[in-house]
Amino acid sequence: MLVAGIMTGTSVDAIDIATCDIESKGDRHTVSLRSFTSSPFLGDLRDLILRCLAGTATLQEMSDLPFELARGYAASLADHCSANDVHPELVAVHGQTIWHHPPVSTWQAGSGPALSALINLPVVSDFRSADLAVGGQGAPLVPIYDHAVYANDTINRVALNIGGMANMTVLVAGAPLDTLMAFDCGPGNVWMDHAARVTYGKSYDTNGSIARAGRVLRPMLAEMMSMPYFSMDPPKSTGRELFTTQELQRLVTKYSHPSSPLEDVLTTVTELTAWSIVDHVQRYAPSCQEVIVSGGGSQNTYLIERIAELSRESGSAWTISVDPLWAEKEAMAFAYLGWRSLHGLPGNVPSVTGAQRPVVLGTIARA
Amino acid sequence: MLVAGIMTGTSVDAIDIATCDIESKGDRHTVSLRSFTSSPFLGDLRDLILRCLAGTATLQEMSDLPFELARGYAASLADHCSANDVHPELVAVHGQTIWHHPPVSTWQAGSGPALSALINLPVVSDFRSADLAVGGQGAPLVPIYDHAVYANDTINRVALNIGGMANMTVLVAGAPLDTLMAFDCGPGNVWMDHAARVTYGKSYDTNGSIARAGRVLRPMLAEMMSMPYFSMDPPKSTGRELFTTQELQRLVTKYSHPSSPLEDVLTTVTELTAWSIVDHVQRYAPSCQEVIVSGGGSQNTYLIERIAELSRESGSAWTISVDPLWAEKEAMAFAYLGWRSLHGLPGNVPSVTGAQRPVVLGTIARA
Secondary structure, three states: OEEEEEEOOOOOOEEEEEEEEEEEEOOEEEEEEEEEEEEEOOHHHHHHHHHHHHOOOOHHHHHHHHHHHHHHHHHHHHHHHHHHOOOOOEEEEOOEEEEEEOOOEEEEEOOHHHHHHHHOOOEEEOOOHHHHHOOOOOOOOOHHHHHHHHOOOOOOEEEEEEOOEEEEEEEOOOOOHHHOEEEEEEEOHHHHHHHHHHHHOOOOOHHHHHHHHOOOOHHHHHHHHOOHHHHOOOOOOOOOOOOOHHHHHHHHHHHOOOOOOOHHHHHHHHHHHHHHHHHHHHHHOOOOOEEEEEOHHHHOHHHHHHHHHHHHHOOOOOEEEEOOOOOOHHHHHHHHHHHHHHOOOOOOOHHHHOOOOOOOOOEEEOO | OEEEEEEOOOOOOEEEEEEEEEEEEOOEEEEEEEEEEEEEOOHHHHHHHHHHHHOOOOHHHHHHHHHHHHHHHHHHHHHHHHHHOOOOOEEEEOOEEEEEEOOOEEEEEOOHHHHHHHHOOOEEEOOOHHHHHOOOOOOOOOHHHHHHHHOOOOOOEEEEEEOOEEEEEEEOOOOOHHHOEEEEEEEOHHHHHHHHHHHHOOOOOHHHHHHHOOOOOHHHHHHHHOOHHHHOOOOOOOOOOOOOHHHHHHHHHHHOOOOOOOHHHHHHHHHHHHHHHHHHHHHHOOOOOEEEEEOHHHHOHHHHHHHHHHHHHOOOOOEEEEOOOOOOHHHHHHHHHHHHHHOOOOOOOHHHHOOOOOOOOOEEEOO
């Protein structure tokens, strides 16, 4: 079955669309990428989203948002399908997260019924609400995809995603789904990107070339490593509310002297990110053999090198590789989650989200 | 199949729940009421809804609303099912209308996935969005239920609902669904209720006893009858934005002298409502034999008498009767609409809503 997954992340920069052939062979599912595009949001729609996120939108704009998103998704999907000559039978749309505060509520805007009516295809949407309603965090939802695609009967793996935060799914060889562990290990790109902005005015450190040129500020690194989040045991998750730009600014002011090279801040923050990843792999996936990296941070070659070196220095035997589908993964994961929902299969993993039970995620419109 | 319909209207006073046995016999569907309750909203939830409607809610409250509604619906449904010993297999929930401005957007709050997860049953929700997305007004949706339940092969009927506005579905004997006509003929209770408030401080004119005691202010009636809405041909729909309290106040100030009895205003407004209903039946259902009335206005005995008398005076031959299920009808209609969606049957009628095509309404969660 050809399924389209549509993903729009919290950075509100692009509509990612992946179409995947999804097949079921007994208990095993295969997900093969057929096509992928990432297209920018149109300006008016992006402005509307940002006003809603900022809490400055009117009631009318809040009501319009799910419909304007549906219209935007429909247009992007039509372009995608004609450019790639693909004809999906099902569309899974994550929607735009406007609010996410478990255990009370979560809001991924984007009208499934409107999108279904516009494109004349079944649409699965609103993936996080059901898990939240049964006591889960509504996140992370990608681990079940990691298990389907990366788990191996003989090799112990970790699927690592370096987005704004860094999270990992521990895939012990042959372990069943209901024992899965997945958590945020700490900051991903959030502090590195902020440091790139305040030092060199760049939105991110391409390939990690700035960080590579500097030296680690050891006292600053030591204070960051002592943050209580790092020593907590999973399940745990974090976000920009803990790893704030204000906290980074405070650390920079405290430890970076006017005479020290600007790049040292980036080198230090990159080192923290690498350390927290390696530290968590060693603590919670001690027999890991392979780490497979996705997310924008996978393109920071200096960061990946530092992870590999820190791992070797600590005597670990795992290898690290960048997922060839590092950019496509999240849209593919939601295509898979939509396919599961269509087939009545639960999409959350209670050991990961904290839900009381597995639930079929989302809601299906077939206008 | 036993289906529960949950309806919460714009007056935000109660959660109405009906369970119905719905059966399919060829093209005909039967809908039989099994149980019905109308329970008040809990205070905190009602306050939250009113803040959202007023546009004074925070972003967090706007996000919480669909979840708090789901929790409220789940609690009311659990009470209903245990008190009536019923076990529905499907739940259809209209949701709380927060915004309805076709052709751009409509918003019926109430999370289907959350409700489904809480009650462990399939839930159909968000009935108006798909029709709106294909160019319809997203309303009225009850006419397809009127056609299923009240249409007759030999008797020409009109299903009249007197809510805030008065609307009618013209059921020509044996006529197919796709030729159905339904429209708002003008104000229902909106002006009568307002007049009861400003004259006697009552929320409505019980049985029409106030109106019965007064006399019609003829010049005021004449000016009201000349409002352009009444002479427009269907399709047409209206709301409180046309029949405002300000406009009624202007008319009262213009025509009701300080010495004239207070009840005359109510008598006049009641006469207008009766006249507009009779006038529209004669214009658009000239061969009508039976008018079946539902909605709160069906309990205004003086209004119903005036409709019957005006009809006789004009030489019409139709009878008028109050639907025994006048209070239950809307919740039953949404149970039926949910059942249609579950079976992949369209729920809108393009000749009624103006949509480009019939669409399966809503979205189905099966957590």
